[in-house]
Amino acid sequence: MDTFIGRYRNVSILAAAVFLQLIGLAYQVKKQTSKDSEESSRLLRVWAISAITPLEKGIVRLQTGTGNLWHNYVYLRGVRQENRDLQEKLQKLQLEQVRLQQDATQARRLQSLLGFKEQFIDQTIAAQVIGSSGSEQSRVVYIDKGSTDGIKEGMPVISAEGIVGKVILVQSSVSQVLLINDQTSGVGTILEQSRLQGVLKGRASGQLVLDKVMSEEDVKTGERVLTSGGDQIFPKGLPVGTIGEVKRGGEFLQVQVKPAAALNHLEEVLVITKKREREPDKAAVSSMRAADILAQRLPQVPDKPAEPAKTGSQTIGSTNLTKPATAGGMAPGVAQPKPTIGASVPSPGTQPKPIAPVPTGTTQTTTHPATLGSVPLTTKPVQSRPLQNGASGNAQATSQPKATPAGTAPAATTVKKPAAQPAQTTPPIQTAPQSDTGDTPQ
Amino acid sequence: MAVSYTSREQIEVYRFSWPVAILIPLLAIFLQAFLPLRFSFFSIFDLPLLIVIFFAMARRSQVAGLMTGAVIGLLQDSLTHHPLGVYGIAKTVVGYGASSLGVKLDVESVGTRLLVTSGFYVVHQIIYFTIARLLVGLDLHWVWSRELIAAVANAVVGVLLFTLMDRLKERA
Numbered sequence: 047m048d049t050f051i052g053r054y055r056n057v058s059i060l061a062a063a064v065f066l067q068l069i070g071l072a073y074q075v076k077k078q079t080s081k082d083s084e085e086s087s088r089l090l091r092v093w094a095i096s097a098i099t100p101l102e103k104g105i106v107r108l109q110t111g112t113g114n115l116w117h118n119y120v121y122l123r124g125v126r127q128e129n130r131d132l133q134e135k136l137q138k139l140q141l142e143q144v145r146l147q148q149d150a151t152q153a154r155r156l157q158s159l160l161g162f163k164e165q166f167i168d169q170t171i172a173a174q175v176i177g178s179s180g181s182e183q184s185r186v187v188y189i190d191k192g193s194t195d196g197i198k199e200g201m202p203v204i205s206a207e208g209i210v211g212k213v214i215l216v217q218s219s220v221s222q223v224l225l226i227n228d229q230t231s232g233v234g235t236i237l238e239q240s241r242l243q244g245v246l247k248g249r250a251s252g253q254l255v256l257d258k259v260m261s262e263e264d265v266k267t268g269e270r271v272l273t274s275g276g277d278q279i280f281p282k283g284l285p286v287g288t289i290g291e292v293k294r295g296g297e298f299l300q301v302q303v304k305p306a307a308a309l310n311h312l313e314e315v316l317v318i319t320k321k322r323e324r325e326p327d328k329a330a331v332s333s334m335r336a337a338d339i340l341a342q343r344l345p346q347v348p349d350k351p352a353e354p355a356k357t358g359s360q361t362i363g364s365t366n367l368t369k370p371a372t373a374g375g376m377a378p379g380v381a382q383p384k385p386t387i388g389a390s391v392p393s394p395g396t397q398p399k400p401i402a403p404v405p406t407g408t409t410q411t412t413t414h415p416a417t418l419g420s421v422p423l424t425t426k427p428v429q430s431r432p433l434q435n436g437a438s439g440n441a442q443a444t445s446q447p448k449a450t451p452a453g454t455a456p457a458a459t460t461v462k463k464p465a466a467q468p469a470q471t472t473p474p475i476q477t478a479p480q481s482d483t484g485d486t487p488q
Numbered sequence: 489m490a491v492s493y494t495s496r497e498q499i500e501v502y503r504f505s506w507p508v509a510i511l512i513p514l515l516a517i518f519l520q521a522f523l524p525l526r527f528s529f530f531s532i533f534d535l536p537l538l539i540v541i542f543f544a545m546a547r548r549s550q551v552a553g554l555m556t557g558a559v560i561g562l563l564q565d566s567l568t569h570h571p572l573g574v575y576g577i578a579k580t581v582v583g584y585g586a587s588s589l590g591v592k593l594d595v596e597s598v599g600t601r602l603l604v605t606s607g608f609y610v611v612h613q614i615i616y617f618t619i620a621r622l623l624v625g626l627d628l629h630w631v632w633s634r635e636l637i638a639a640v641a642n643a644v645v646g647v648l649l650f651t652l653m654d655r656l657k658e659r660a
Contacts, residue, residue, distance in 0.1 A: 056550040060584045063558050067573040067580065071623055074571035094566035098518050105522065177567075180520035181575075182531050183626060184568030188521075214569055224569060229627055250628050310528045 092217060095188070099220045102176040103190050110174070167281055169320035170204075171195055175312040176220075185228035185252060187211075187312055192219040200279065202318045208285040208306025209233065209273060210315050221317075225309050226286075227252045234276030235286050235303075239269050246271070246286060246303060252310075254287060256301035265292050265301050281321055502546040502657040512653070513539050513560045521567055532638045534609065536560045538646045540579050541608055542653055544586035545595045553590075557583025570624055578615040582608050598647055606643035610635060 173189035191197050193216050203210040203223050211231065215222035224231050227248035235246045235256065242263055244256040259265060269289045275282030290302035504512075516535040524531040540560050544553030561579030565572040586608055589595065595604060613635050620626040 056554075056584070059551050060554050060580065063554055063580050064577050067558070067562075067577045068623075071571050071573035071577070071619070074573070075624055090562065090572060091566040094517075094563045097514060097563075098521060098567065101518050102522050175525060177518075177521040178525050179568040180517065180524065180531075180536075180564065181568050183620060183628065184570050186567075186569050187525070222569065228569075230569070250626065310525075312525065 091215070095217060095220055095222075099176060099188055099190075102188065103220075106174055106176045106190070166322045167318050167320075168322040170316040170318050171197065173197075173203075173221075173315055173317055175315060182252070183250065185225040185248065185309075186214070187223050187225060189221050189223055189315060189317070190219065191317065192217050192221050194218050196319050197221045197317055198319075202280045203315050204280075204284060204318065205307040205312065205315050207308065208287060209280055210307050210309065210312065212279050213317065223315070227254050227305065227309055232257075232277065233280060233286065234274040235271050236274040237265065237269050237289070238272055239266070240264065243274050243276070244301070254303040254305055256289075256299075256303055259299040259301050261294055261297060261299050263299060265289055265299060267292060271303055281318070500659065501548050502659060504543070504546075504656060504658065508656050509543075512656070513543075513556075513563070517560070517563055517567070520564070532641055533645055534612070534642060535645075535649075536564050536575075537579060537582065537609065537612055538605065538642065538649055540583050541586045541605055541646065542650050544583045545590035545604070546657055548587055548590045550584050550587045550591075553583035553587030554580045555583070557581070570620075570626070574616060574619050574624060577619055578612045581615055582612050585611065601647050601650055602643045605646035606639040609639040609642045613638075 171191055173191040173195075175187050176190050177188040179186045189197075189203075197213055197216050199213055199216055201213045203212060209226060211223045211225040211228075213221050214224045225248070226233050226246065229248045229250055231248055233246040234243070236243045240263075242259065242265065244259050247255055247257045249255060256265075256271070267289050271286040271288065273280040273282055273284040273286055285306045287303045287305040290304045291300075292302070293300035513536065516539045520533075520535045540553075540557045543556045547553060547556075557579035558576050561576035562572055564575040564579075568575075586604070589604060593600060593604075595601060617628050617630055621628055
């Protein structure tokens with residue numbers, strides 16, 4: 047026996063080494079769902095990560111510092127022009143923000159009526175991506191923030207362009223983020239136009255695919271994909287990507303999704319550390335029926351007819367129940383578009399003052415409130431009209447006729463809409479408070 | 489001494505100082521984790537594997553080779569979110585094989601290094617895919633063209649790397 051072992055000593059050691067690792071691997075795979083397995087391999091992971099990440103952190107900081115020195119103090123060419131462009135852009139965005147705020151306020155009111163819960167991004171922490179797993183089969187990255195910064199497992203990670211992944215391992219100053227294109231990740235998604243829901247999964251090649259979409263569904267290339275909020279990780283309405291190639295054949299479609307975030311070149315990300323979930327204020331809405339609210343907000347017929355207004359007159363097609371105005375680039379924290387009461391409905395507490403009467407003989411139709419709750423959420427939203435120049439454009443955008451959802455009674459009523467002045471009549475949207483860490487709040 | 493196809497002068501056994509033996513694998517793992525973020529094409533390379541092959545062939549000790557492979561492989565595993573051992577087993581076998589080959593062949597020439605490195609890359613990938621698919625349950629697809637291209641790319645980088653690292657060798 048001794049001779050045998052002595053003769054095959056090296057092979058025996060090889061077999062033992064492989065066998066031990068196989069046993070350990072099998073144990074981890076079997077207990078993969080339990081916390082014990084995580085704990086059993088945690089020590090080695092902590093050692094390895096602690097050995098590698100300080101160097102990564104140092105290099106990234108050096109790189110960032112050098113870049114900042116160059117860009118902030120040395121290379122300032124074109125900054126004045128860029129500043130002017132940004133000022134112009136800011137003004138345009140401010141106008142658009144007013145419109146979005148109004149849409150969001152209306153969406154929230156309806157959510158309250160329908161008993162929806164909604165989530166807002168309340169607090170985020172900016173983090174630098176310092177490394178990866180180094181393996182194509184494990185698409186994870188490391189960020190330079192950990193438990194001391196308030197990071198916890200399961201927190202969603204986003205970038206300016208779209209969602210990135212979720213935190214799966216946290217150490218004191220480093221966290222591991224599982225990217226959405228890893229084959230073990232899954233994200234609940236919804237298509238912006240068709241409202242088709244699906245689970246976004248990664249493939250071994252790093253591609254993103256929309257899983258289990260029936261072949262009879264109509265999925266168009268280029269359509270935006272948003273988070274649906276169904277995974278309980280990502281808040282609803284965050285950009286995920288756009289539909290790429292759609293292959294038919296078999297029971298399910300093969301839908302490829304191009305990620306919005308540059309998953310291969312991540313540098314800085316935001317970790318959502320706090321989500322605020324707002325319950326509908328049932329006390330406020332229970333005392334008043336939807337019909338009452340709707341009737342209160344509809345334009346009233348004045349006592350005596352006035353001259354038709356030249357501006358602000360809009361024809362509402364068939365009903366005042368409309369679909370959401372889908373604003374491009376859903377900002378995090380802004381409510382996801384949902385079927386809303388017509389965009390012309392003014393803000394709460396604001397009594398609309400029609401500048402033109404309903405012509406005599408025209409019956410003003412009010413949709414029965416009972417239909418409010420039965421508005422199908424899968425109806426196609428209507429693209430909002432682009433913002434016009436100036437404040438008048440904003441007013442126009444808020445009073446555009448929207449499409450009629452299926453199943454509502456057509457009435458084809460012409461109603462003179464008030465020329466809304468949203469900047470004055472709309473109460474400011476409740477925005478997320480400033481991050482107390484000083485990092486970027488959403 | 490094992491039976492060798494090389495002359496006695498060619499069977500040089502080398503050793504490495506402790507700092508080199510520790511820092512070089514760590515540096516390789518660091519670069520493997522860091523560079524693909526900046527240069528996505530870099531993910532085709534497997535620097536830790538090249539280090540395992542180099543150390544194993546230079547030391548010409550099967551036990552040292554498989555231990556080096558196991559340690560580097562497990563460290564590489566620990567940076568992923570998969571169970572530990574997938575890279576560990578693959579690199580253990582490669583370390584053992586490379587050191588066994590180092591005893592029998594002249595592995596100092598460029599041609600031999602090219603062939604050995606590309607061959608061991610394929611062996612490594614086969615073991616990795618087998619374990620990852622059968623034991624871990626990953627949905628991986630073997631694409632010969634991709635693996636062969638990666639094998640050649642790794643071999644070319646390996647030859648350059650080995651030439652640099654030859655300077656770190658010390659005669660045992």
